[in-house]
């Protein structure tokens with residue numbers, strides 16, 4: 464990490480990183496981290512709001528400048544980050560976090576982390592990729608509409624966790640995993656570890672597409688991060704993230 468920006472309050476660390484990207488590019492930085500204690504307009508996937516109260520959780524955006532990857536592979540970095548968060552939670556908080564494809568990190572059937580990746584493409588190559596990560600750390604109260612779906616490390620551990628320690632471990636893990644990703648430009652070297660932590664593996668999933676819904680059994684991921692889903696006739700489809708939402712049969716996972 465070459466530089467860390469920190470603020471008490473910001474609209475969204477993703478927006479903030481985007482605003483600073485130009486000057487980071489001019490300064491020839493490779494990696495810059497944006498951290499905020501609170502977000503007033505936290506962004507989630509599918510245009511949702513990411514609830515971001517002060518003093519409890521982690522809201523950060525890792526800005527990778529001129530990353531040596533093809534734009535089509537950038538979406539896989541979201542999976543690399545999901546894997547890194549699940550590993551970090553296991554190692555630093557001792558909790559058995561798993562992954563819900565493509566990149567939610569889950570404890571006890573509820574979400575503890577969401578990841579949203581944005582990118583700006585220059586002449587064929589990405590100028591930057593920004594990976595926004597929200598981790599529910601010490602929040603103990605959730606609004607009624609989130610109570611079934613969200614939890615925090617503190618709630619699962621039964622006591623507060625050290626935000627800095629978990630965050631540092633996430634970044635360490637990401638650095639290692641990102642190096643592996645760059646070697647092959649895909650997830651081949653990380654696929655085993657990702658599937659070990661994949662809660663959907665060999666479970667029934669509901670694939671929610673724009674105008675349709677289908678059922679199948681998740682069998683793993685491809686090297687480019689698609690979910691392999693087997694239908695009742697035994698045919699295996701590759702599901703691209705971003706286009707669909709995946710649910711368990713009776714629950715969120």
Ligand code: BTN
Pocket residue numbers: 474475476477478502504505506507508509511513521522523524576577578579595596597598
């Ligand atoms: C999701 O919907 O699962 C993705 C949530 C991503 C939230 C994080 S918090 C830090 C960063 N800044 C944002 O505005 N969103 C991401």
